[in-house]
Amino acid sequence: MxxxxxxxxxxxxxxxxVIQAPRIARKQQPGQFVILRLYEHGERIPLTIESSDSAKGxxxxxxxxxxxxxxxxxxxxxxxxxxxxxxxxxxxSEIKNFGTVVVIGGGxxxxxxxxxxxALKRVGNTVISIIGARSREFVILERELSAVSDALTVTTDDxxxxxxxxxxxxxxxxxxxxxHIDLVLAVGPIPMMKAVADLTRAxxxxxxxxLNPIMIDGTGMCGGCRVLVGGKSRFACVDGPExxxxxxxxxxxxxxxxxxxxxxxxxxxxxxxxxxxxxxxxRTGSAEACVLAGGRS
Amino acid sequence: MSQPPAGSANPLxxxxxxxxxxxxxxxxxxxxxxxxxxxxxxxxSEELARQEARRCLECAKPTCMxxxxxxxxxxxxxxxxxxxxxxxxxxxxxxxxxxxxxxGRVCPQEDHCEAACxxxxxxxxxxxxxxxxxxxxxxxxxxxxxxxTAAATGRKVAIVGSGPAGLSAAGDLVQKxxxxxxxxxxxxxxxxxxxxxxxFRLPKQIIREQLDYMRAMGVxxxxxxxxxxxxxxxxxxxxxxxDAVFIATGAGSPLFLGIPGEHLNGVYSANEFLTRINLMHAxxxxxxxxxxxxxxxxxxxxxxxxxxALDAIRSALRLGARKAYVLYRRSEAEMPAxxxxxxxxxxxxxxxxxxxxxxxxxxxxxxxxxxARCVRMALGEPDASGRRRPQPIAGSEFDVPLSVAVIxxxxxxxxxxxxxxxxxxxxxxxxxxxxxxxxxxxRRGVFAGGDIVTGSATVILAMxxxxxxxxxxxxxxxxxxx
Ligand SMILES: Cc1cc2nc3c(=O)[nH]c(=O)nc-3n(C[C@H](O)[C@H](O)[C@H](O)COP(=O)(O)OP(=O)(O)OC[C@H]3O[C@@H](n4cnc5c(N)ncnc54)[C@H](O)[C@@H]3O)c2cc1C
Ligand SMILES: Cc1cc2nc3c(=O)[nH]c(=O)nc-3n(C[C@H](O)[C@H](O)[C@H](O)COP(=O)(O)OP(=O)(O)OC[C@H]3O[C@@H](n4cnc5c(N)ncnc54)[C@H](O)[C@@H]3O)c2cc1C
Ligand code: SF4
Ligand code: SF4
Ligand code: FES
Numbered sequence: 001m002x003x004x005x006x007x008x009x010x011x012x013x014x015x016x017x018v019i020q021a022p023r024i025a026r027k028q029q030p031g032q033f034v035i036l037r038l039y040e041h042g043e044r045i046p047l048t049i050e051s052s053d054s055a056k057g058x059x060x061x062x063x064x065x066x067x068x069x070x071x072x073x074x075x076x077x078x079x080x081x082x083x084x085x086x087x088x089x090x091x092x093s094e095i096k097n098f099g100t101v102v103v104i105g106g107g108x109x110x111x112x113x114x115x116x117x118x119a120l121k122r123v124g125n126t127v128i129s130i131i132g133a134r135s136r137e138f139v140i141l142e143r144e145l146s147a148v149s150d151a152l153t154v155t156t157d158d159x160x161x162x163x164x165x166x167x168x169x170x171x172x173x174x175x176x177x178x179x180h181i182d183l184v185l186a187v188g189p190i191p192m193m194k195a196v197a198d199l200t201r202a203x204x205x206x207x208x209x210x211l212n213p214i215m216i217d218g219t220g221m222c223g224g225c226r227v228l229v230g231g232k233s234r235f236a237c238v239d240g241p242e243x244x245x246x247x248x249x250x251x252x253x254x255x256x257x258x259x260x261x262x263x264x265x266x267x268x269x270x271x272x273x274x275x276x277x278x279x280x281x282x283r284t285g286s287a288e289a290c291v292l293a294g295g296r297s
Numbered sequence: 298m299s300q301p302p303a304g305s306a307n308p309l310x311x312x313x314x315x316x317x318x319x320x321x322x323x324x325x326x327x328x329x330x331x332x333x334x335x336x337x338x339x340x341x342s343e344e345l346a347r348q349e350a351r352r353c354l355e356c357a358k359p360t361c362m363x364x365x366x367x368x369x370x371x372x373x374x375x376x377x378x379x380x381x382x383x384x385x386x387x388x389x390x391x392x393x394x395x396x397x398x399x400x401g402r403v404c405p406q407e408d409h410c411e412a413a414c415x416x417x418x419x420x421x422x423x424x425x426x427x428x429x430x431x432x433x434x435x436x437x438x439x440x441x442x443x444x445x446t447a448a449a450t451g452r453k454v455a456i457v458g459s460g461p462a463g464l465s466a467a468g469d470l471v472q473k474x475x476x477x478x479x480x481x482x483x484x485x486x487x488x489x490x491x492x493x494x495x496x497f498r499l500p501k502q503i504i505r506e507q508l509d510y511m512r513a514m515g516v517x518x519x520x521x522x523x524x525x526x527x528x529x530x531x532x533x534x535x536x537x538x539x540d541a542v543f544i545a546t547g548a549g550s551p552l553f554l555g556i557p558g559e560h561l562n563g564v565y566s567a568n569e570f571l572t573r574i575n576l577m578h579a580x581x582x583x584x585x586x587x588x589x590x591x592x593x594x595x596x597x598x599x600x601x602x603x604x605x606a607l608d609a610i611r612s613a614l615r616l617g618a619r620k621a622y623v624l625y626r627r628s629e630a631e632m633p634a635x636x637x638x639x640x641x642x643x644x645x646x647x648x649x650x651x652x653x654x655x656x657x658x659x660x661x662x663x664x665x666x667x668x669a670r671c672v673r674m675a676l677g678e679p680d681a682s683g684r685r686r687p688q689p690i691a692g693s694e695f696d697v698p699l700s701v702a703v704i705x706x707x708x709x710x711x712x713x714x715x716x717x718x719x720x721x722x723x724x725x726x727x728x729x730x731x732x733x734x735x736x737x738x739x740r741r742g743v744f745a746g747g748d749i750v751t752g753s754a755t756v757i758l759a760m761x762x763x764x765x766x767x768x769x770x771x772x773x774x775x776x777x778x779x
Contacts, residue, residue: 023527037484043577043587044484068586084484086521216577216587219482219523220711221492222569223551228560233553238713252560255664259562263588270583 002036002085005058007078011138013065014108015074016050022057024049024087030115031093031210031242034061035218037084038072039282045069046215046237048112049088059087062111062140068267068278075279089218090241093208095119099182100126102174103149104167104196106188107133110141112210113187114148120185121148128179129153130170132188136161168195181205186245190254197245207245211236213253214260228252302355306380311354319421320349327644331614334496334580337641338402338430343383346431349424350378356415361425364413366761369393371410371425378428387436388443390429395468396461396760398437398503401430403494404757405635437506444513447474452774455480455539457524457714460488462545462747462759462766464507467516469767475774478517478539480524485576488547490756492576493568493605495612498638501575525713530721530743541742541770544729545763548748549711553704554600558658563590563666567599567609567705574612593617596698598669600624600655601705602632607642609703614645621647622697626654626674626687652676654689658702668696708753718743728752736766741779744770 006018024034033048052059065071076082093116101120105113110131121127129149133139135158146152153170154162163170167188174181184207186196193209200207213225213236220238227236228249234240271278299310307314323339324330330337341349359372370389377386390397404410406426414422452475456463459481471477485491487504512518522528524546533539551566553559570589573579577587597618599610602625614621623642625632628651632639643649652674661667673693676685710727722730722739729745731738736746746762748754773779 023522027527041578041585043585084521086482086484086523086527088526089523216569216572217483219713220550222572223553223566224569226553226560233555233559235550249560256560256562259590260588262591263582266583267586267588 002082004076004078004080004082006060007076007080010062011133011140013074014062014138014140016060016062016111017073017076018058018060019082019085020057021059021085021087022054024085025052025057025059026054028052028054028059028088029092030095030119032088032090033218033241034059034085034087035089035215036073036082036086038069038076039083041281042072042083043069044084044216044218046089046212046218048115048210050111050114062108064108067264068271071268071271071275072278072282075275076282080283086218089237091239093119093185093242095123097124098206100128100180101183101185102171102181103127103129103145104171104184104186104188104192105129105131105141105145106167106186106192107138108140109186109188109192109210110139110145113185114141114145116185117145118148126150128174128181130155130167132156132167132192133161134158166195167192168199171196171199175199175203183208184245185209190250190257193245193248194250197248197250201246208242209245209248210241211243211248211253212241212257214257227256302357305355306376307351307353307355309351314352314354315416315419317348317352319352319424320345320427322424322427324641327641327646330497331645334612334615336500337497338427340434341424341427341431343435346378346383346428347381350375350428352416353379353423354415360413360415361410361423365393365410366755366757367393367764369410369429371423374432375423375425375428378432383432383435384439386432390432393764394429394757394760395465396507396756397429398433398507399461399490399499400757400760401426401428401433402499402503403635403755405755407636409757437503444510445472446515447472449476450474450774452476452540453478453538454770454774455533455537455542456545457530457542458482458488458545458547458747458749459486459518460545460547460747460759461490461756462547462763463488463543464511465760465763466543466545466746466767466770467763468511468514469764470770471511471514471516473767473771475771476517477515478519480522480528481518481520482523482546483576484520486518486520492572493608495571495575495608497611497615498608523713525717530714530718530740534742540774541744543736543763543766543770544714544738544743544745544749545747545759545766546711546714546749548708548728548753550709551704552707552709554655554706556655556657558660558666559704561658561660561664561666563699563701564658565701565703567601567605567703568708570609570703571605571612574616580612580616589616590701591617592701594619595700596620596622597701597703598622598624598697598699599703599705600669601707602627602634603705603707604634604638606703606705607634607638607647609705610647611638611642611645613701613703614647618701623647623649624653624655624669624671624697625649625651627684628652628676631684652687654687655702656694659696666699666702668698669702670694670696708748710749710752714749726752734765735769736762737769737779742773
């Protein structure tokens with residue numbers, strides 16, 4: 001049972017949570033994630049740890065509403081509890097002085113890239129950040145990222161804020177200007193990561209992406225999160241989630257992430273039919289489950 | 298010779314005992330059970346149990362017991378059944394086996410106790426597993442169970458993993474007065490017993506009852522802890538004050554075939570397929586949120602011939618599959634699955650295709666799995682496992698149309714603990730190296746057992762390792778020297 005200490009909307013459909021999880025807070029490193037389950041009937045979903053405070057024993061996550069589970073989660077408030085949170089999972093990002101690093105975050109990817117960007121800055125890299133959003137109100141973590149970046153560009157699809165266009169437009173501009181880049185880190189929607197990989201491949205700029213396949217256990221037990229990297233099967237939850245972008249087969253990932261589209265729609269429709277009832281189930285369901293699980297604290 | 302042994306509760310002369318046929322297990326009819334997840338075997342009645350127990354010859358040298366990996370005193374408990382003292386029978390089993398309701402259901406008895414039963418040579422062996430299950434279920438129904446207590450020793454033991462190896466070690470150690478905490482990576486306790494073996498073979502309620510009993514004995518449990526990530530073995534010892542650690546994390550990581558098309562939607566590992574169904578209740582979607590592909594009217598195959606393969610394909614059948622095949626590259630004689638599961642699967646209409654190996658998974662027009670290209674095999678010379686090696690027959694390729702394929706060809710060692718515990722030796726396959734008698738590893742105070750040491754084996758072998766570990770942990774804690 002994990003207590004939510006803070007819950008705040010930071011953009012339409014995007015919320016930031018601070019959760020009490022002392023064991024995880026102590027061990028978290030940039031690039032790692034948790035898997036959580038909201039209530040007895042819930043599914044397990046992975047979410048990147050945006051930051052942690054080992055002294056306070058807390059971690060924070062930034063969640064974008066896409067389907068039932070994230071909608072449910074984003075309906076919870078401070079004082080509510082989450083039945084299961086396990087982590088930190090996945091390999092931490094490689095943190096060393098590469099030189100100049102371009103960090104690209106698309107949508108909620110900005111929050112996922114933030115801890116790595118901050119760590120890269122701490123060890124002396126020049127950090128150039130590019131974050132993209134649909135429009136002005138969807139821009140997240142601009143202040144936090146700019147505090148750890150030597151330069152930060154915001155792009156919006158509709159041009160309502162920052163530079164109009166896509167993050168790849170800005171990246172292309174940097175490349176065309178002959179900016180020296182030692183590493184690119186791209187986190188966001190699969191088509192965005194694929195486009196970044198295509199751009200940097202020609203110039204052989206080392207590029208890392210953080211992949212988001214469908215996961216269950218997150219410990220290497222199920223193999224559901226397997227991705228095709230360099231023609232080989234890798235488990236994103238233990239071998240990743242970060243991989244060499246130029247080796248990743250993004251089409252396979254896109255296809256595998258669509259397996260449950262029909263069921264996901266059904267779940268969401270059920271949620272939208274009566275959100276309050278579902279939220280109530282999380283609140284009461286997790287209390288009952290606590291007794292079942294033997295009163296774990 | 299034919300007279301009953303002196304003092305026997307069973308008045309029947311031995312030759313009359315041998316005339317009693319083996320009492321068959323009442324079963325849910327195949328045509329009904331393929332539509333539900335209720336248990337297939339319904340269990341003996343008291344009368345059936347006593348009748349079956351009367352068949353036992355009360356051998357002076359009970360070979361049955363020697364062939365049980367934990368040495369259950371079969372002859373003694375069976376005689377208590379004959380005498381109608383079912384609770385006494387349970388107490389006898391419990392001296393050696395803390396999970397009789399589970400082993401009675403899932404032990405490969407035909408390889409262990411029943412294989413060595415004297416009656417086996419003369420016809421059919423005693424139904425030892427069925428009797429063990431009967432006794433355990435009886436005890437549970439009666440609800441009275443003695444909860445042993447022991448004076449606290451002040452020592453703390455951490456157990457990593459809540460499968461049968463971890464649970465049996467925890468049960469033994471707490472009875473010695475040690476404080477025991479079991480750490481489990483998943484949100485539910487039980488290991489393969491909960492995420493792997495389906496409800497129709499091992500109802501989850503049985504595991505829950507077992508866990509309640511262990512809690513009553515004082516065992517503590519902490520779920521959602523991936524040791525190696527959430528906390529390391531060294532931190533457990535140095536910072537959390539554990540005096541000893543027992544690693545029982547199971548074999549864990551699924552193997553794939555490494556053939557083209559394994560990434561197609563519709564190709565699953567058995568672990569994922571069974572985890573979705575058992576642990577995550579995907580078969581109750583949408584009442585439970587975790588989805589799985591709709592199997593209704595679909596053709597489906599499992600690749601492999603073990604218990605895992607049969608559990609997956611029989612689950613699929615219950616979820617509406619139209620055709621359900623087992624594709625196995627060796628012959629039926631080599632299939633590692635329990636004999637009873639093979640029998641049940643056949644009754645349920647599962648089609649077995651022996652000496653068949655997949656070469657490639659082929660996509661349909663939407664890019665999902667459409668078929669498996671297979672090749673026929675012939676058995677050649679014996680390989681390292683002593684089984685005859687299957688060799689593909691050139692030119693025998695053929696396609697099996699399929700919507701879903703489940704790969705159940707075994708597991709390998711999950712490296713999370715090994716890679717985060719300095720000084721912990723592994724064998725050349727990555728399994729933890731442990732002394733087979735004491736379960737000691739290369740690290741002082743750290744023990745390991747079960748599938749993470751042997752590779753995937755059986756519930757009772759894992760429990761046997763747990764018991765040996767508990768014994769040597771206790772000795773280590775008492776002596777204080779390694
Ligand atoms: C390592 C990792 C880190 C992530 N970090 C973040 C984060 O910090 N913030 C954030 O908002 N999102 C993050 N995600 C994505 C997040 O897990 C999905 O948005 C979420 O699972 C969707 O669940 P749902 O029920 O709301 O939507 P659904 O309607 O069930 O699914 C919507 C889409 O999300 C994906 N998805 C569904 N189930 C899972 C699952 N069990 N595991 C992974 N993906 C799934 C599928 O592509 C699916 O089509 C991360 C994913 C991964 C793998
Ligand atoms: C589908 C299936 C059917 C089977 N059927 C039978 C059968 O009929 N009869 C039979 O005898 N055997 C059967 N087996 C084999 C048997 O289940 C195993 O041999 C046995 O469960 C091994 O026990 P274990 O305690 O070593 O490991 P497991 O049962 O695998 O338990 C290990 C536990 O450790 C946890 N864990 C792993 N890593 C960590 C970590 N880092 N930190 C914390 N926890 C961790 C896992 O989540 C798991 O809960 C079957 C196996 C499968 C998969
Ligand atoms: S534990 Fe298994 S092998 Fe031992 S007597 Fe019981 S059923 Fe037989
Ligand atoms: S070997 Fe068979 S007949 Fe003999 S004591 Fe054991 S169970 Fe009874
Ligand atoms: S999520 Fe199961 S192996 Fe990665």
